[in-house]
Amino acid sequence: MSRRAVVRGGLATAGLLGALAVAHTLRRIGARVRWPAERDEYRDENFALIDSDEPGSVLADDGVSLATRTYGDDSAAVTLVFAHGFCNSMESFHFQRRDLARQWGTRVRMVFFDLRGHGRSGTPATDSCTVEQLGRDLAAVVRECAPSGPVVLIGHSLGGMSVLAAAAQFPELFATRVVGVGLWCTAAAEVTATGIPQLLRHPAVGGFRMAVRTAPALVQVSRTASKQLITPILHVSSFHGPVSPTLSRFTTMMIDRTPVSTIEKFLKAIELHDESAALPVLAGKPVLVLGGAHDLVIPFRNSRVLAAAIADSELVRVRAAAHMPHLQFPEVTLDALDRLLTAAGVTGGHEEAVGG
Template sequence: MILFAFLQRLFALGSLAIFAVAAWLLWRWYDAWHVSETLGFVGPSNAPLWWGAGLMAFSLLGRFPMLMLLGRSEAGARARRADASEIAGADGSVLHVEQEGAAQGPILLFTHGWGLSSRIWAEARADLGSRFGLVFWDLAGLGRSGRATAGYSLDGFAEDLHAVIDSLPEDRPVVLVGHSIGGMTVQTFCARHPELLDRRIAAIVLENTTHTNPLETMVLSRVFRSLQPVIELACKLDTILSPALWVMNWQAYLSGSTHLAARLAGFGTRPTREQLDRTARLITKNSPAVQARGNLAMLRWSVTDRLPRIDVPAVIFVGGRDLITKDHAGEAIAAALPQARLVRVDDAGHMGPVERSAFYNEQIGDFAEFVRLLRSRPAALSRRSFLSPDADLAPPAPKDNERDDRPRPDLSAHPSARPI
């Protein structure tokens, strides 16, 4: 989310400047009015009052017109809470975990993107909970999880994920679903624990994620890669200035500047107002210091040379309008994994699992059904059959600008296959 962090900071400074100008205009009008009242002069012009009041209203209430402008009024799923528990992370930190959904069959374990929390998965909760067990957790330092006690790293996140997996019933297959840094966490976990693949872990789903330093796979990567020392210095400064930045970020949220940054960097289509506000709010609520440390961790990470070790059925989503993680990152992952299928959503941005949730969740649901059949009747289905040239998962017909670049297995003839 480094691109978003850059735009958020840029727009937040602009929003703060508007607030400062508004305060100066109001003070200027008040001072002139006070002097005129004291000395009996003719009252000052009210122009600074009106301009100051208008700019102040925008800096504190601009979120509402910005949502009207940038988002759709369409109603959708809203974030809700499920049965929650706290477990110990790998370093002893407290991890917030929520469980819901079906009591039988595969468990879908969701890991969110950086700066967000498990609240981002509202659509997945609504679409998939009736068919599968769902588990959501907050990465250390984000949402309701406690801060990491041993520092922030992808290896640490992967071991926290391991702790969450160990807390789940052993008799149910687990499908790992990761978005952005969540996908990086899933890849790191699988590379560190290949012995669990195809045993404890039945399959993985990677959404809009990369396999290396995110500066290498974002828009204008050459520019940002050359600026990596500056970006690292800025992240270190963020950890020092965190309290001031937290106040500034909330002012930017109220003004709608954070929503503009989220819309430009995160979404490829026009999201609903609730989706846009949810994304902006979650990023604003989380500590700037924690987010900066996580960004530093991403800049020092790569799993590229370990991808061939991740030998488990995998679905890789890429967004054609994703600026934070360009589609070639997902393509490289799909090419390197032994059992991967690429799903391209041409009009999705980095927040594709939110803005194009219906399509993403349809594909995940069909894939999880395949995993269910594969685990229950291994003799009937080859574990690699979903890669065969004439295979087809028989999903719902893709919507406009949505296509699947890899063939999938035909399950329709199987006696226990669920009609689509």
């Protein structure tokens, strides 16, 4: 083995160890999350519900395959398209899929998809892992899965950034088709200015990036080591206060299924993104901005700034939530979605579910 290879491997290992030291610090912060809960209300919940919906795939403009699931048919009054967050998958909208089907029945159609590099979607090239590309991916899903009729777009975290990126690049789509927008725990720009994203600038996380690039086998094979970096961030950022152990395991599994290479590829995209140009496109539309009061990833003040920049938007502060309010407090997000759909002109809620 050459000296250069030895040095490179040593630096990669040092970078990974440095990142794990950051993870240890995060564990101390995460100790404020009280777990396990006194009860487990989701012990018998079917978190594979979305798997029963119609499967499909959409080819992005660069050939990456985007996995989709669709509930409902073309007779629905509106199609809701959901874009999930970083290191999540479409299953993160489990409760919205369950509750909207129960409450709105055949009046709504729902399309879920996995972002590139996440879930069942294809593996992207590094230079395609940008927020702008995610906006193009979202537009492609709308074109293929909801080619006609009114559309409501719901984006959480990185998915919310993709909604804003789509608005900046495809204003005509928003002018003619999009009748409502939900932006949950997200920001238009400067996502790294506050909260846990400051870790993206920490030298140890830089070391983690280098470890993936220079010794990917080291990181990918050592899933235990990479989980020690990711899981503490999950514990800090996802929930606040008591949470169902089953729900916690479900969320952790989404994180664990995300390839380490995907995490590394998107870190820089999150750091650099600026979708401020999208904000005028949303003016005059029903927009729901929702955030958790205890969100350490994208603190609620970012949601407040976002809502202030979009005239007449509704701002919802989920008092007891962190970064995943749609999983921990689905009833709050359902009420907010009801109001968004009503504001968007969709009527006929509270139907009995058909096949829900």
